[in-house]
Amino acid sequence: MAEAGTVRELASALRARSTSAVELARDAIARAKADPYNAWLLVAEEHALALAQAADERIAAGDPALLCGIPWACKDIIGTKDVETTAGSRILDGYVPPYSATVVERLDREGAVMIGKTNLDEFAMGSSNENSAFGPAHNPWDPARVPGGSSGGSAVSVAAGEVTFALGTDTGGSIRQPGALTGIVGMKPTYGRVSRYGVVAFASSLDQVGPFARAVEDAAIVCQALFGLDPSDATTMPLPAEDLRRDLERGVKGMRLGVPKEYFIRGIEPGVERAVRAAIRDLESQGASIEEVSLPSTDSALGVYYIIQPAEASANLARYDGVRFGLRVEGPDLVETYKRTRGAGFGAEVKRRMILGTYALSTGYYDAYYVKAQKVRTLIKEEFERVFAKVDALVTPTSPSIAFGIGAKVNDPLQMYLNDVFTLPVNIAGLPGISIPCGLSEGLPVGLQVIAGYFQEATLFRVAAAYERATDHHTLRPSTLRKS
């Protein structure tokens, strides 16, 4: 039961008939079932085998898509028709969506084979996967540590070699941070690139679906399948089709890369800073020109994020009322039924954010919090735009720390929120960002974040691929796997 290969490896094996989609699916299902990290909430065996069978028929018919027959894992906040979807919460108890998210439909269309649904912080609210109603996921590099969050299960499923790629959602860093903490590629597209239709909404103006993979090219291949206007999501952008892999081989020679000084001053672990500085030097030695830039409002980003995100979440989560689907705890009257249902169905962090958001939107506080946050959001966007007039991309640490111990931060929400200080400004601005492995600190992975201008994902992949080619950090595997 070898690890899952990359898209390129598997696709060529499938074309050479040295394996079949059904065989790949069986292997992935076996790995998922044997997964010791609590990465999976559901292994959809029959569903996956049916998809694999269909993929094999397409391969036999010739000219399949690149992703045809490739096993993947789906964060359980992305709705899947006929496959239970929990969002990591008890409140959705028993909910089976009657429709699939657009991203799932697009991967289905490619012939990719979804193996199952992965663990996550409840409603994607968290940075450690410890807020899952179904228990934390564990980091394959050290099972006593968190894999990051909120897309922890998806990150683990790829980092542990169980599947070739996975989908996550990133609202404040929920793909990039777990990508960094588990030593793989995690990418968040520009807001408006990927349809959110069918993805359980957390914070609508920040959420974006993106891939986890072990290779930059795989992330680009998955994005190629996901990107594009969706008539069901009014916030997706109509853009001309482009080949996202066109610049993978170009290298960074002649590129201008910015290093925002505000990303190296707060509580960053020395080992993380060392690895990131080294990565920046690597890029420079490949011919990129490095310049320090400033994003002065970075300090305010966390505050802005923790107003806008809970505000939107407080409205998005109002629909879980026990009337039409999911959990229902009957009370003597309507209001009591609401209270009991929501009281029993939501976890502590979700309740905390709904209270925060409700407060921020209340009469008398709205102007002071929500309106002000939106103004600062505009400032943050403008600062990024100014910087991208001078540089092609920014390079920063993804997370200020390496994977921390399970339980280490659960009682300190503020410490937990600080995990996302380097990633959430990217969501606030709506920019694309990617995290790639850039070495180890204390034997655990460190992520390098690359941020590009709006819809400049090809640039993002160009920098990431160049770095990946020149280094071997992405080939490192969790020691726990190497031992076994």
Place this chain on the structure above:
Amino acid sequence: MDAGAERVAEGDAVSVAMGRAYEIVIGIETHVELGTLSKMFCGCSARWFGMPPNTLVCPVCLGLPGALPVPNRRAIELAMTAGLALHCEVPEHTKFDRKNYMYPDLPKGYQISQYDLPLNVKGWLEIPADGGGTKRVGIIRAHLEEDTGKLLHGQGYSLVDFNRSGVPLLEIVSAPDMSSVTEALAYAEALREIVIHAGVSEFRLEEGAARFDTNVSIRFREGGEVRWPPQSEIKNLNSLRAVEQAATFEAQRLWDDWHAGGEIRSRRAKITVGWSPETGRTFLQRRKEEAEDYRYFPEPDLVALAPSRETVATIRSSLPEMPSERRARLASQHGLSDYDARILVSDPALAALFEDAVGLGADPKVTANWIGGETLRLLRERSVRAAEIPFTAAQLAQLVGLITTREISATIAKDVFAEMWASRTDPAAIVEEKGLRQVSDEGALGAVVDQVLAAQAKAATDYRGGNKRALEALFGAVMGRTKGKADPRVVRRLLTEKLG
């Protein structure tokens, strides 16, 4: 200062009607469903009335996790059309907001509506004023939102039908410019006509597809001060009659409460009340103090709208003729009374029927009478919409022609009309087939008159003796014997001649 007391400087414009104990101040919020084929934010059919429960639903209008709204372009156009017909401005920037509250008929837990940047602002319409002449009632705003589902209450349980959920709704908010219940009714009627004429909605009050929330307050002078205590908002009135009765009741109740030293004297904010047609009374629903905080914020799932000036100009230039203009034109062009013009314009389908029939040569006055008379009577009796009148303008024109050329009598005409309605047959064919042509031949009618005079000799004697009413009995007998086909004027002349 007391609650509700307002010191008025000398010469202040606030006027308290003379001869009445108090002045009524009314403002109306009207919710009207737009006549689109599909819902506001999804592709489900918007024609929900009478459909089996929960058959016109999808993830979007059921508020399922992950569903997203996509705005209905036609609904936005219709909303602008209504606004422009109400002389509103369409701002260059407008957006949707979330209005947050939880209720089982609201699947998302918020309603997509418009808060601070509505699609239409600052309009007006004209109504007949109480003191004669016309009066402008301001339209503060008219914004787009989505309708809710419907709750069906059983014994110990409630069911929700989401067919109506997400149907596009226009909320039209008037200024508190109506100073009487009569003016409130005139406003509601004028608004209904404009909305229907603009082709925006059929304004089906009887189906709950249009509702009025009526704000009522009273203003009066007491001890040299003008007092204007907080208003009552009467929610969800679904007929003009309900508006009339509820507003009348509530104004009097506020007045009585004031004089009984009731809670209105200490209250500082408005209350929300419901109306029970069964008891003829309002009942308290909510005090403002306990009102919900809707926590409006911009809908992040939708992009802000920027209606182009070209679009606005196009819609404005393609607005159909509005009711007041049409009334004036019909009256002057065809010499109709204001009353006739008002009836015809009360529904564009009636006005069109009239204009088409007259265009085919029918006499305007007679045509107006037949539309305002028999046609309306049958529409009401059979609960048929004017748009669904079974006969054509050509058939009506033909009928009017038969009447004005005196080929059929008025009595016969009613039968022909009923037959035309039922069978959609041309009136000329009906007359021909049934032999209903009016008999004016003096020889033939003279013979019948002679028979009647012979048979009813006593009546003839009475008449000659001075009892003029006896003539009616004789006349009726002649009409009876001719089965109503006799030309009444010829019969009368023959009778008086022969009795003279």
